[in-house]
Amino acid sequence: MAVTSPTQRSTRGAATRPQDADTPVVSFDQVSLAFDDKVILDGISFTLLSGRMKIILGASGAGKSTILRLILGLLKPDGGRIIVNGHEVHSMQESDLMQVRSKLGMVFQEGALFDSLTVRENVGYRLYEETDLPIETVDRRVAEVLGYVGLGEYGERMPSELSGGQRRRVAIARALTSKPEILLYDEPTTGLDPITALTIDDEIIKLRDLEEVSSIIVTHQLRDAFYIATHEAVRKDGELDFVPAAPAKAEEIEFIVLKDGHIHFEGQADELRGSDDPYIKSFLS
Numbered sequence: 001m002a003v004t005s006p007t008q009r010s011t012r013g014a015a016t017r018p019q020d021a022d023t024p025v026v027s028f029d030q031v032s033l034a035f036d037d038k039v040i041l042d043g044i045s046f047t048l049l050s051g052r053m054k055i056i057l058g059a060s061g062a063g064k065s066t067i068l069r070l071i072l073g074l075l076k077p078d079g080g081r082i083i084v085n086g087h088e089v090h091s092m093q094e095s096d097l098m099q100v101r102s103k104l105g106m107v108f109q110e111g112a113l114f115d116s117l118t119v120r121e122n123v124g125y126r127l128y129e130e131t132d133l134p135i136e137t138v139d140r141r142v143a144e145v146l147g148y149v150g151l152g153e154y155g156e157r158m159p160s161e162l163s164g165g166q167r168r169r170v171a172i173a174r175a176l177t178s179k180p181e182i183l184l185y186d187e188p189t190t191g192l193d194p195i196t197a198l199t200i201d202d203e204i205i206k207l208r209d210l211e212e213v214s215s216i217i218v219t220h221q222l223r224d225a226f227y228i229a230t231h232e233a234v235r236k237d238g239e240l241d242f243v244p245a246a247p248a249k250a251e252e253i254e255f256i257v258l259k260d261g262h263i264h265f266e267g268q269a270d271e272l273r274g275s276d277d278p279y280i281k282s283f284l285s
Contacts, residue, residue, distance in 0.1 A: 023050045024083070025182055025214045026071060031080035031090075032261075033066065040066050042261035043080065048182075051212040051252070055225050057283070058258030064218040065109075068184045071216070072104065073097040085181060098130075105175030105213075109187040113159040113167060113174075119146070120155035123174045138177075145173040149203060165196035172203055183207060185217040189224045201227050202242055209233040209249070222284065229253045229269040257283065 026048040033041045040063045048054050056064045069075045070082055073089045082090040087100045113122050124142040127133055133141075146152050149169040159167060168188060175183055185204065189197035201224050207213045209232050219225050232245040245253070255272050257265040257280065265272060265280055272280065 024048065025050050025085055026216065027081070027083040028067075028070075029081040029083075031070065031077045031082060033063075033070070033075065033077050039261045041077070044258075044261075044263050045080075046256060046263065046266065048214055048216060050214055051208075053208050053215045053217065053228075053253045054256055055217045055219065055229060055253065056256045056258065057220065057222070057225065059283075060220070062258040063261065064220075064258060065186050068106070068186055068216065068218060071182075071184060072101060072106065102130075102178060103181045105178065105180035105183045107168070107171045107175050107183065107185045107188050109190055113170060115159050117159075118155065119151065119157050119159070119162070119170050122159065122170060123155075123177060125174065127177050141177055142173075145176045146170075148176070149173045163196070164192050165199055168192065168200050169203060172200075172207075176207075181214060183213050183215045185215065185219070187219055187221075188217065189219065189221050194223070197221070197224055198227070200224075201231075202233070204228055205231055205242060206233045206240070210235070225255070226269055226273075229255065 024047045028044055028046050030043045030045055031041055032039075032043050046054065056067060058064050066075065070077060071084055071089070073092060073094070077090050080090065081088060084100050085103055089097065089100055092100070114125070117125065120139070120142050121128070123146060124138045127138040127141060142155065143152065146155055149172055151166060151169055151173065154162070154166065159170070162170065188204065189200050192200065204215070204217065205228055208215055217225070217228065230245050230250065231242050232249045234241055234243055250268060250270075254266060254268055256263055257272070259279060265275065265277070273284070275281065
């Protein structure tokens with residue numbers, strides 16, 4: 001049986017994805033944030049367009065995960081503007097942020113699953129708790145996204161029965177249940193062996209290329225970052241394959257390197273690899 005696209009629109013609770021590829025879905029304009037005397041971000045600006053991907057690199061404490069928390073409205077900047085799907089989240093009240101967050105999916109580091117809930121309950125948690133959808137509808141949606149990530153038979157298992165890679169795929173399935181327009185990944189392959197990490201990389205690529213989900217990845221895993229940036233998912237004769245990215249696709253994926261609270265580099269994979277900047281060369285070595 002064919003698996004339905006995880007972002008296919010339904011008549012209820014469907015996300016409305018911007019149609020224009022030049023539409024900004026996330027915009028940071030001179031955003032600054034400090035904790036006491038420690039400056040985390042100092043006037044950074046960038047834009048994520050619809051269907052595109054940003055991969056954020058930087059040393060520990062550079063502010064990578066902080067950017068994701070700012071997008072979600074979990075932190076407020078000291079200065080600057082943050083616009084997500086047209087909403088100025090930097091100035092929104094908590095009660096109003098739910099509308100913005102309903103269009104976002106978050107894949108946390110280590111998966112962050114509820115150990116006392118089954119895989120099915122973990123994946124459907126947001127819909128079970130935050131919507132009035134019938135249980136049968138949520139269960140169908142959960143089965144759909146579990147099938148999409150290759151875990152259709154794992155719904156009644158507990159997280160403790162899963163491998164590390166399976167837990168991450170469950171986390172991706174959970175992020176997909178609400179048909180998000182934007183996916184945020186916080187260190188999605190940390191702690192995984194290279195072969196297992198590759199399966200997660202392929203899931204991220206598949207969602208970007210086949211479902212056109214806009215995405216931001218925070219990682220310090222350079223191998224995975226460059227693989228994601230230089231490969232694309234294609235279907236040929238009904239078969240899914242991951243191949244070197246065509247030039248047009250490669251242009252849609254950009255790296256950001258943070259240093260001392262600033263954006264030290266922003267550009268594509270080839271530009272990053274070919275940079276003569278001493279810090280970039282040291283960072284990549």
